[in-house]
Amino acid sequence: MRRVLVVALAGVLMLTSIAIVWATPQRQQTDFDLFVLVLRTDLEALANEVLAIGERPDGWTYDEVYEGGTANVDFNDPQLVNNLWYDNELLADAVFGVGERPESWFSATTLNRQILGRNVRHDLELTADEVFNGPIRPAFWQGASPLFRCSRTIQNLVRIIDVEYGTPFTTPVTTPDFCNAVREELAALLLPIAIDQQNGFENVAQLSWWLRGDLERLADELFGVGARPPNWVGNIELGSPTMQRDIDIDLERLASDEFTPDIRPAEWLPFVEEAASTSYINLRNNLEVLTDTILSPEVRPSGWQGITDDPVSQCGPMVQAVFFIAQNAFDLFLDPAVYEAEDFCFQVEAASNDNLENPPRELVQSLDNAYVAESENAFTYLDVAASEYMGIMPFGTEFRAWYRNFAGSNMMFVSGENFAVFIDRRWTTMQEDVFNTLDTLEGVQPLAFCDANWCNGPGPTPTPTGASAIDQLLAAVTPPSPGDNTGPTSESPKTQVSWNHVRVTYVARDIQLNFRGQVRTGAQVALEICVEPQQITCEPVISVRDVAAGVPIPALFQSGAGLNVYQLPYGYTDGLQIEGATLISPDVFLSDTSISS
Secondary structure (H helix, E strand, O other): OEEOOHHHHHHHHHHOOOOOOOOOOOOOOEHHHHHHHHHHHHHHHHHHHHOEOOEOOOOOOOOOOOOOOOOOOOOOOOOHHHHHHHHHHHHHHHHHOOOEEOOOOOOOOOOOHHHHHHHHHHHHHHHHHHHHOOOOOOOOOOOOOHHHHOOHHHHHHHHHHHHHHOOOOOOOOOOOOHHHHHHHHHHHHHHHHHOHHHOOOOOHHHHHHHHHHHHHHHHHHHHOOOOOOOOOOOOOOOOOOOHHHHHHHHHHHHHHHHHOOOOOOOOOOOOOOOOHHHHHHHHHHHHHHHHHHHOEOOEOOOOOOOOOOOHHHHOOHHHHHHHHHHHHHOOOOOOHHHHHOOOHHHHHHHHHHHHHHOOOHHHHHHHHHHOEEEEOOEEEEOOOOOOOEEEEEOOOOEEEEEEEOOOOOOEEEEEEOOEEEEEEHHHEOOOHHHHOOOEEOOOEOOOOEEOOOOOOOOEOOOOOOOOOHHHHHHHOOOOOOOOOOOOOOOOOOOEEOOHHHEEEEEEEEEEEEEEOOEEEEEEEEEEEEEOOOOOOOEEEOOEEEEOOOOEEEOOOEEOOOOOEEEEEEOEEEOOEEEEOOOEEEOOEEEOOOOOOO
16 A cells, blocks of 8 residues: 555645646537546445445535436536546545555546546546455446556556557457556557657667577576577577567577467567567567576576666566657656666656656647648538538638548648637648647547638538639548548438348447437447348448437447447437438447347
């Protein structure tokens, strides 16, 4: 257990406005709102279990009477997430003792509301583990992705590689030993993007050569000096292009003798072809793990080179990775005193995570300024499908960009004085490389409006009459992306079918979502729409619109089969507009896990 200073942190969070997070033009309801709603609901439900229904510690910020079900949350409250943190700490005092916390407790590490909310969810699960005596939860518990159970380092690596490099993790949430599986995906697929594509280690050839030397020393220890197993590669040529591959082959030979051919320790990491720096980290890790097992953590063969003159190399692969990213992308500078500390790796890890969660203000300001640009007579719309035209934004009108549409589209959501609309990047001064760093519209439904003096819609896009800017725009119009949800066109009528013509492939189940203003349980599904109810002749679903609510349902991503994936509630849902190239359905049915195989 460890102690935390709740009062001091509370003063900072409760009295400081969130300056690091960029303000949105108007209040928008997003997936983070649903996350906060579920978090408050679980926190109140757990408080009922620990104390009693309606009883709360002194100072509790949530003043609604809670007797079960869903919490009543004011999304416009600027202190919403701060209050969640504060109440969660009060509940932890009641469960663990005042100021006592588990070693893996996050608490408040940042003023960024998304990351602070993440921390609260992680810590609430630790409190629930204590209350329910393990990870099993009662039926009323709504919970969240198992990613929130993982370490701070893993969560930050997943977040930063997604945000900075546009590559989200893909490990299914149903994977056993989920956090270790995410760690393996980081080691195999994601870290090469963040490390090797950013030029990696300058001396990776030398590092690999030293690594080969230690592998040979371990072999001497096991088989005798100069004796080797059959088919030993033994490549010791400095700078050899196959050095790392040959090390991996010989290392696996020794590991197979020790562990059996198909079994490796949980700490074992994969070899990554054509990712030299990442592979060095993984190979060094595996050699140290193998030597710990064969000899002991304190024993190494004579002459062992071990860790080089880079002290961070003695830390684990995930610590090295989070340090590399913080140093190269966020200008982390370590206090020289850290290098002398006995818990050096712990301090490096903490400093790196602090840096990633709290980037320098000048960096935030420079990024914020980068998203400010000017219009060059851009057409404006209230929707990403460009169907509700609002007029031409005059040349030189300044705006701030917030979101971009999915890959292949140039549409972006921007705001300025008396407007928040969708426009095409190509009719602005914003450069494409800056545009590509914007967050996507995935899971976000921005509130669009247009009250500037040049707004004159909504209405149809004007018909071109000559070689004008309108002609040029329409000739180069952004094609609909997989995430665009346009209404039916008049080019050709579509045949209407019913819900049993819609083929549903489940990608992820049991997801909490806010559907038509209610918290519902549903799934991420890839959709096809078929000619016959037997679902033999089918075509991909290209758009889904909630006609009853008057909003599009965005495609989250595309499945491996190239199908759009949507998030929908379990059961029968009507009032929809599910479209393929030639077919359309007004409803769909998703079976929940309690009645499906």
